[in-house]
Amino acid sequence: MSKIVNIANEVEEKVAINRAQIEHRATWMGLIFDEMRKAGVSNAEEIVRKAIKRTGNFHGLSFKAQCDDPENCKDFREVFLGDVGVKTFNMDNIEADTDNVKVKFHYCALVEAWQKQGFDDETIELLCDMAMDGDRGIAESMGLVLDLSDTIAKGCETCNLHFKKA
Secondary structure, X not given: OOOOOOOOOOOOHHHHHHHHHHHHHHHHHHHHHHHHHHOOOOOHHHHHHHHHHHHHHHHHHHHHHHOOOOOOHHHHHHHHOOXXXXXXXXXXXXXXXXXXXXXXXXXXXXXXXXXXXXOOHHHHHHHHHHHHHHHHHHHHHOOEEEXXXXXXXXXXXXXXXXXXXX
């Protein structure tokens, strides 16, 4: 039996659409990784991680360009955590100051997708960590570090992200 508890809250239509788009992306990621492993690609995890990190770096540079003061984590919070994104992941306890952004997620559309594909808990936890390389890449491009403690994929109640100055 799965240790993962990932319950979607009710959301407005545009947030539901965003969740569906994220599930679609996660489905691709999970199935590509699964097919690579089935094909015997010995470094499948490394390849997927590099691609996701490059994606994060790309988006991180875009976020940085949108910040009035890219050295201020409050600006990063405003650019990175828009209303739809906050609702998509059912975020709360968002804290931002000059040097930090902390947030808790209560729902994950990626985990939802991987559960629908029938991946076991161990694989979901690995897929989650690989997906978080995108957020690590965003942090890197912003000159930040991402500390990720609890995750829904590990069976925790929330995902706890802490972006902080390096």
